[in-house]
Amino acid sequence: MSEPVLRVHELVTSFPAGRGRAAAVDGVSFQLAEGEVLALVGESGCGKSVTALSLLRLVPKPGRIESGSIRIAGREVLTLHVSELRSVRGKEAAMIFQEPMTSLSPVLTVGAQVAEALRLHEPMSAAQARRRSVALFEQVRIPDPDARFDSFPHQLSGGLKQRVMIAMALALKPRLLVADEPTTALDVTIQAQILELLRDLQRELGTAILLITHDLGVVNELADRIAVMYAGRLVEEGTRVQVLGEARHPYTQGLLRAVPSLGRRGERLAEIPGVVPRPSERPPGCRFATRCPVRLPRCASDPPGDTPLAPGHVARCHVVAQELAR
Amino acid sequence: MSAAAPLLRAEGLRVWFPIRKGLLQRTVGWVRAVDGIDLDVPAGRTLALVGESGCGKSTVGRSLLRLVEPREGRLWFEGVDLLGLDAPAMHVYRRAMQIVFQDPQGSLDPRMRVRDAIAEGMQSFGIGANEAERSERVAALLARVQLDPAQMWRYPHEFSGGQRQRICIARALAVEPRLLICDEATSALDVSIQAQILNLLRDLQAELGLAYLFITHDLGVVRYLADRVAVMYLGQIVEEGETERIFGDPRHPYTRGLLAAVPSVDPNRRGVRAHVRGDVPSPAHPPSGCRFHPRCPEVFERCPREEPRLYPVGGGVSRCFLSEPAESGGTR
Numbered sequence: 245m246s247e248p249v250l251r252v253h254e255l256v257t258s259f260p261a262g263r264g265r266a267a268a269v270d271g272v273s274f275q276l277a278e279g280e281v282l283a284l285v286g287e288s289g290c291g292k293s294v295t296a297l298s299l300l301r302l303v304p305k306p307g308r309i310e311s312g313s314i315r316i317a318g319r320e321v322l323t324l325h326v327s328e329l330r331s332v333r334g335k336e337a338a339m340i341f342q343e344p345m346t347s348l349s350p351v352l353t354v355g356a357q358v359a360e361a362l363r364l365h366e367p368m369s370a371a372q373a374r375r376r377s378v379a380l381f382e383q384v385r386i387p388d389p390d391a392r393f394d395s396f397p398h399q400l401s402g403g404l405k406q407r408v409m410i411a412m413a414l415a416l417k418p419r420l421l422v423a424d425e426p427t428t429a430l431d432v433t434i435q436a437q438i439l440e441l442l443r444d445l446q447r448e449l450g451t452a453i454l455l456i457t458h459d460l461g462v463v464n465e466l467a468d469r470i471a472v473m474y475a476g477r478l479v480e481e482g483t484r485v486q487v488l489g490e491a492r493h494p495y496t497q498g499l500l501r502a503v504p505s506l507g508r509r510g511e512r513l514a515e516i517p518g519v520v521p522r523p524s525e526r527p528p529g530c531r532f533a534t535r536c537p538v539r540l541p542r543c544a545s546d547p548p549g550d551t552p553l554a555p556g557h558v559a560r561c562h563v564v565a566q567e568l569a570r
Numbered sequence: 571m572s573a574a575a576p577l578l579r580a581e582g583l584r585v586w587f588p589i590r591k592g593l594l595q596r597t598v599g600w601v602r603a604v605d606g607i608d609l610d611v612p613a614g615r616t617l618a619l620v621g622e623s624g625c626g627k628s629t630v631g632r633s634l635l636r637l638v639e640p641r642e643g644r645l646w647f648e649g650v651d652l653l654g655l656d657a658p659a660m661h662v663y664r665r666a667m668q669i670v671f672q673d674p675q676g677s678l679d680p681r682m683r684v685r686d687a688i689a690e691g692m693q694s695f696g697i698g699a700n701e702a703e704r705s706e707r708v709a710a711l712l713a714r715v716q717l718d719p720a721q722m723w724r725y726p727h728e729f730s731g732g733q734r735q736r737i738c739i740a741r742a743l744a745v746e747p748r749l750l751i752c753d754e755a756t757s758a759l760d761v762s763i764q765a766q767i768l769n770l771l772r773d774l775q776a777e778l779g780l781a782y783l784f785i786t787h788d789l790g791v792v793r794y795l796a797d798r799v800a801v802m803y804l805g806q807i808v809e810e811g812e813t814e815r816i817f818g819d820p821r822h823p824y825t826r827g828l829l830a831a832v833p834s835v836d837p838n839r840r841g842v843r844a845h846v847r848g849d850v851p852s853p854a855h856p857p858s859g860c861r862f863h864p865r866c867p868e869v870f871e872r873c874p875r876e877e878p879r880l881y882p883v884g885g886g887v888s889r890c891f892l893s894e895p896a897e898s899g900g901t902r
Contacts, residue, residue, distance in 0.1 A: 287760035387848075401849040431622035431787065433865075436831035436844040458760065461833030464840055488837040502765035503835050504790035506817060513769055513794065516762035519730045 247318045249420050249452040250276040250299070250337075255312035257291075257298045266523030267310070268294040270476035276420065279450040283463040283484075286473035287499075289520055295473070296424045296456045300333050317419055335365060338413035342425035344405035348397040354408045355381075355393030361415050380411040384441060403434035407441070414445065424456040439465050460503060464488055469556070472496050475520055475531035482557035493559045495532045530562065538563050575649055576610040577781050578634065578667070578749055583607050583643035585626070585633045589854060601854045603629040605805035606643070609783075611749060616775065616782040618792040618813070620828075621802035624850055627785045630802075631751045634783070635667055636660060647749075665695045668742035672754035674734035678726040684737055685722035688712075691745045711740040715770060732763035739770070743778075753785045768794060789832050793817055798886075801825050804861040805853055811886020821888040823868045860890070868892065 255272045258265040269291040276282045284292045297303045299314055301321060314321040317336050324332065341347055349357060358380060359373035368376070374393065381389035384407040397405055406426065413421055426442070427435040443466060446453060455466055463470055463484070470487040472480045472495065480493040491497045501514030518535045527533045533543040543562050550558050551565040585604040588597040603626040611617045621627045632638045634645065636652065645652040647663055655663070671677045678687055688711060689704040691697075698704035709719035715736040726734055735755065742750055752771070756764040772795065774780060784795055792799055793813065800810040801824065809822040820826045827846035834840075845867045851857055857864050863873035872891055880887035881894050 433846040460835040504794040513765040
């Protein structure tokens with residue numbers, strides 16, 4: 245079997261909390277194969293964005309990667325020298341964020357910024373860089389790409405800015421695209437346009453995508469596989485159909501039932517009682533134990549291991565393990 | 571719209587914001603945020619006002635409370651013309667209409683204890699004979715929104731986002747309103763917490779007979795809560811009707827585009843479609859004719875030239891020539 249594009253093993257990333265440090269990401273492992281789309285889903289504070297930032301060593305201080313291994317295209321990212329890291333960023337793996345304005349400079353035209361990214365990694369003339377940039381704008385379906393090359397970010401709508409970000413991320417044909425809530429700030433009609441674009445580009449270019457989002461609908465649109473995160477750990481992983489259609493972990497089931505959908509009316513939404521525990525208040529066993537409707541006595545004290553349910557489908561839950569043993 | 575007089579009625583409501591320029595701040599144009607809308611909110615029912623950013627839905631909510639002054643139109647609450655009232659008379663009606671915003675962090679004073687934040691409105695409207703009685707009422711309100719009354723002496727930062735939104739709801743309920751305007755009240759919350767708040771709002775309506783104007787961009791939430799839906803686009807209502815009809819048989823191409831764009835969590839239903847092209851134009855320069863025509867998948871010659879009226883469809887209205895009755899006339 246060929247080396248996966250991304251292999252994360254037992255990743256731990258911590259932030260200061262009180263007098264000590266708390267692990268925002270606490271022993272997370274997953275893989276992403278060539279051309280595959282994996283969605284990392286969870287609610288605010290579950291650690292999904294910190295996981296994404298850890299991949300390219302972009303965790304802001306005082307955050308710190310404590311341990312684990314991150315291999316992108318076979319290279320260990322955590323021990324790379326900073327100069328080598330620069331060649332991994334952009335060329336092997338690129339990232340897009342929820343808010344394009346945080347990654348675009350307001351004082352340069354969007355074209356100049358894309359051209360700069362191109363020339364940083366490959367020597368070419370200004371005219372060449374412009375041609376390549378305009379071609380990229382065309383590829384992400386920016387209307388009137390030649391004129392848009394000379395626009396400043398503030399002159400573009402949110403949807404167009406996100407297209408510019410995607411163009412910039414794809415400029416060096418990376419094998420991995422990390423997309424952190426790429427459509428969350430957009431209106432639903434614009435979101436639909438961006439989802440269509442990402443789906444088509446993924447098919448054309450075969451780029452592997454790690455999609456970070458809280459929105460299960462967006463996940464359903466793009467993902468091949470889904471990993472559900474809660475309080476710093478993965479609780480369930482499987483194919484899109486396994487996780488959305490045959491979820492076994494009580495947290496995943498609760499999340500799915502809490503989504504108000506267009507198709508149903510009348511019946512009460514299922515609630516997940518309580519709130520996510522603060523890092524200092526996490527139970528030593530299963531982290532969902534404080535809110536779980538079906539918890540067993542041992543859930544609060546023993547961390548659950550992986551229970552394989554079907555090829556590719558895994559849940560970390562004592563209750564699921566017990567049901568399966570019967 | 572219903573025959574019985576509604577709790578709240580807006581007619582021809584217009585809110586324009588001036589665009590000022592230069593040293594003398596001369597007005598050089600107008601942003602037509604709300605440009606002639608009619609709304610009915612019946613007592614004890616829920617009307618959802620939906621639309622995307624910049625469509626003017628939040629401005630509608632604020633103008634109903636006269637937090638921004640409408641430029642034109644009529645506004646009735648239980649038959650009383652609100653726009654004719656002076657400030658002291660309007661104050662009385664502020665008690666009947668309360669608003670809950672998206673961001674509970676920004677709408678609670680961080681230096682005020684929860685008890686005082688909730689009791690402030692009561693005091694202003696003379697509810698409760700003294701402080702002790704008001705504290706008792708605060709305790710009851712907190713219990714009603716499923717918070718621990720013993721926590722009333724804490725500060726807002728000691729609560730989570732969902733709990734803070736419960737505090738805002740308790741504060742609104744403290745003055746016994748008949749209409750609650752919820753402006754994206756659950757949009758900032760995680761889905762498991764949003765479900766708690768939506769269920770709470772539904773229970774409160776059943777118990778207290780409250781009417782809701784639910785302003786949101788989230789169509790799933792609308793389906794869950796609303797009796798009727800009004801869809802807004804660039805300052806106008808483009809479709810209005812009973813919730814079941816809007817979701818089951820949408821008539822306006824914009825409504826159809828919105829619904830087709832919402833991703834489902836059902837693994838057997840995949841593939842949202844971007845029927846609606848391009849971006850929303852600026853409300854300072856709305857397109858000619860039908861305001862939706864530059865993005866409409868069904869646009870034809872007449873659309874850029876003529877402005878469609880609201881035509882009756884299935885117990886509601888649609889602002890599209892395709893909804894025009896064959897034997898013209900008979901529209902409102």
